[in-house]
Amino acid sequence: MFTGIVQTKLAVTEVKRAEAFATFIFDFPERLLQGLEIGASVSINGTCLTVRTIDNNRVSFDAIGQTLKVTNLGQLESGTVVNIERAARYGDEIGGHVVSGHVMDQVAVTDVIDSTNNRVVWMQRPAKLAPYLLDKGFVSLNGCSLTIAEVEDERFAVHLIPETLDVTVFGDIQAGDWVNLEVDAQTQAVVDTVRRLIGDQDDLKKLLQAGS
Structure with missing residues (x-):
């Protein structure tokens, strides 16, 4: 962990x-x-x-x-x-979010926008992972715990502060680079549970309609 x-x-x-x-x-x-x-x-x-x-x-x-x-x-x-x-040890401060280290996909950087003391990085939003890549949600990118700042249909963005740019590889990242992505496990669990419950209700409605 x-x-x-x-x-x-x-x-x-x-x-x-x-x-x-x-x-x-x-x-x-x-x-x-x-x-x-x-x-x-x-x-x-x-x-x-x-x-x-x-x-x-x-x-x-x-x-x-x-x-x-x-x-x-x-x-x-x-x-x-x-x-x-x-790896984290018992008693360590969890300053980001819990990350398993099990990468789910690679995503390409599509755009990098620099301004004073800030960098915005846009990346692909794969269809299979899109339900878990939500505005203000957590995501692990190259092992770095980040908050998603903006979401569009096929891409999402993170905003990076100077400390992150200094300590991590995001200070040198460019459009066309590939980044390892792991979605937040809690977000995935909640989304999957809701989707399953909605699916169960749809199945129940179909059964009731068929029997009427």
């Missing part, structure tokens, strides 16, 4: 690829190494990966074919910068 509060951004040190498989290697700063063990979970661009090896400050993670297909990790190269967050 993660909080969606990105701790730092890091460049990939090395990528080793095989068929439907990749190993990503990073040089972690000291503050992220404290208490880190093999088998621990780390969010990389919002994707929960497991620590495979630790060699001094060099940390590696493996990703299988499905992960590479669904997320933007399949596009990573040596030097690519990503968002990093260590």
